[in-house]
Amino acid sequence: MRKITKICCIGAGYVGGPTMSVIAKQCPDIQVTVVDINEVRIAQWNDSNLDNLPIYEPGLAEIVGATRGKNLFFSTEVDKAIDEAQMIFISVNTPTKTYGKGKGQAADLKFIELCARNIARVAKDNKIVVEKSTLPVRTASAIKSILENTGNGVDFEILSNPEFLAEGTAIEDLLNADRVLIGGDETPSGKEAKNILSAIYEKWIPKDRILQTNVWSSELSKLVANAFLAQRVSSINSISALCEKTDANIAEVSRAIGYDSRIGSKFLNSSVGFGGSCFQKDILNLVYIARSYGLQEVADYWEQVIIMNDYQKKRFANTIVSSLYNTVSGKKIIFYGWAFKKDTNDTRESAAIYVADALLDERAEITVYDPKVTEEQIYADLDYLNTRSPEDNRRLLKVTNDPTLATQDAHAIAILTEWDEFKTYDWSLIYENMLKPAFIFDGRRLLNKGELTQIGFKYYKIGES
Ligand SMILES: NC(=O)c1ccc[n+]([C@@H]2O[C@H](COP(=O)([O-])OP(=O)(O)OC[C@H]3O[C@@H](n4cnc5c(N)ncnc54)[C@H](O)[C@@H]3O)[C@@H](O)[C@H]2O)c1
Numbered sequence: 001m002r003k004i005t006k007i008c009c010i011g012a013g014y015v016g017g018p019t020m021s022v023i024a025k026q027c028p029d030i031q032v033t034v035v036d037i038n039e040v041r042i043a044q045w046n047d048s049n050l051d052n053l054p055i056y057e058p059g060l061a062e063i064v065g066a067t068r069g070k071n072l073f074f075s076t077e078v079d080k081a082i083d084e085a086q087m088i089f090i091s092v093n094t095p096t097k098t099y100g101k102g103k104g105q106a107a108d109l110k111f112i113e114l115c116a117r118n119i120a121r122v123a124k125d126n127k128i129v130v131e132k133s134t135l136p137v138r139t140a141s142a143i144k145s146i147l148e149n150t151g152n153g154v155d156f157e158i159l160s161n162p163e164f165l166a167e168g169t170a171i172e173d174l175l176n177a178d179r180v181l182i183g184g185d186e187t188p189s190g191k192e193a194k195n196i197l198s199a200i201y202e203k204w205i206p207k208d209r210i211l212q213t214n215v216w217s218s219e220l221s222k223l224v225a226n227a228f229l230a231q232r233v234s235s236i237n238s239i240s241a242l243c244e245k246t247d248a249n250i251a252e253v254s255r256a257i258g259y260d261s262r263i264g265s266k267f268l269n270s271s272v273g274f275g276g277s278c279f280q281k282d283i284l285n286l287v288y289i290a291r292s293y294g295l296q297e298v299a300d301y302w303e304q305v306i307i308m309n310d311y312q313k314k315r316f317a318n319t320i321v322s323s324l325y326n327t328v329s330g331k332k333i334i335f336y337g338w339a340f341k342k343d344t345n346d347t348r349e350s351a352a353i354y355v356a357d358a359l360l361d362e363r364a365e366i367t368v369y370d371p372k373v374t375e376e377q378i379y380a381d382l383d384y385l386n387t388r389s390p391e392d393n394r395r396l397l398k399v400t401n402d403p404t405l406a407t408q409d410a411h412a413i414a415i416l417t418e419w420d421e422f423k424t425y426d427w428s429l430i431y432e433n434m435l436k437p438a439f440i441f442d443g444r445r446l447l448n449k450g451e452l453t454q455i456g457f458k459y460y461k462i463g464e465s
Pocket residue numbers: 010011012013014015016035036037038041078091092093094111114115132133134135163164165166167277278
């Protein structure tokens with residue numbers, strides 16, 4: 001079996017960066033080069049101050065600090081890294097298409113195609129190409145066709161190796177993965193390529209957790225895993241609305257059903273709605289694929305997961321407006337949290353963006369505090385929606401780095417991300433700062449209802465009456 005000594009990863013994002021850092025840490029005999037066309041991002045990965053890495057993930061800076069410059073390199077020299085590597089991971093973004101056929105649903109594969117063409121142009125010896133990005137089922141055949149028809153006559157083996165890490169726990173998930181999935185051709189060379197990639201993971205993942213499948217099962221399993229996870233969140237969120245009408249308590253319902261080992265207790269936390277770059281994008285992609293094969297009922301079934309998630313975000317915003325006497329115009333509302341979940345600076349598809357947009361439509365004045373998200377990012381997220389002018393967004397929404405001071409004369413606080421530090425705040429002092437009645441809308445079920453109502457707050461917790 002061929003031994004891999006040089007790996008290249010195209011795409012230094014939330015997946016490429018952490019994944020390759022962990023491979024470099026666990027395989028000191030392999031030289032790992034992560035390349036990107038984004039010069040700023042690469043400069044951040046190479047910053048001598050590890051606090052300035054482009055991605056915040058617990059444990060990541062330590063690993064980068066220990067491996068960078070030894071067997072982990074970040075570079076913009078894409079062609080050189082492709083040329084030198086025996087194995088090339090493609091880890092570029094695959095966003096939902098915003099134009100043309102499949103607009104709003106299909107995955108935009110233009111970055112993937114550019115990578116394939118780049119590899120074909122540069123490669124002078126045989127390579128294993130690994131799809132790390134999340135891709136629609138049957139994408140490998142498109143990559144293969146480009147490589148075979150435009151390449152320099154060298155052999156390419158294409159593997160699908162989707163990534164299952166969750167942000168905020170990326171390093172832990174990579175070091176201790178539930179499973180590693182490797183899809184490839186059933187030919188002798190395909191099987192050999194799967195074994196070569198498996199040997200890398202076997203350095204730290206038990207072999208019985210490394211699953212080999214055909215390439216199509218692997219591509220589809222990634223979309224299906226995300227669809228199932230998101231479906232659990234939408235299912236429990238749908239029941240949270242019913243709990244609020246019936247005096248049932250969503251935490252008690254989640255616990256009661258989660259004790260059934262067939263259901264399981266994980267991923268049953270009711271919230272203001274799921275966010276992140278993956279769930280919505282991957283379900284829309286699944287819906288698009290099902291529809292393109294004429295499977296209307298299958299498509300409608302999965303689309304409902306997104307519809308329910310949109311409903312939950314709107315429902316939360318509506319609860320704020322109706323509780324504040326049906327008008328939030330000119331009222332100061334504090335947002336605690338903007339990231340789509342705790343322990344990440346990622347805001348892609350965060351529920352906070354959509355709740356803010358709905359409240360700004362009602363002319364609320366919002367002040368946002370998030371421990372890891374920059375002011376620039378918050379405005380970029382809002383501007384991207386194009387609901388109002390950038391000037392209006394900056395006039396109506398402010399960003400603060402003092403979460404307590406910001407509550408002076410506020411009517412309400414809305415909790416949008418479950419950052420642990422929110423639990424440690426001096427809530428009595430915050431209460432003193434605020435106008436009365438002082439409201440808290442807890443979209444993450446983070447705080448203690450008894451303590452807050454004792455202080456005097458009017459406290460709403462999603463999924464409780
Ligand atoms: N974010 C996650 O938690 C996660 C988890 C599992 C899977 N995924 C999947 O992994 C893929 C990457 O996601 P991400 O969150 O890392 O994206 P990202 O946007 O953070 O990073 C992608 C990077 O690829 C670079 N890039 C794009 N085209 C390029 C090219 N032709 N040459 C060199 N660099 C190029 C971009 O500049 C960017 O830095 C997606 O398909 C996503 O669905 C993401």
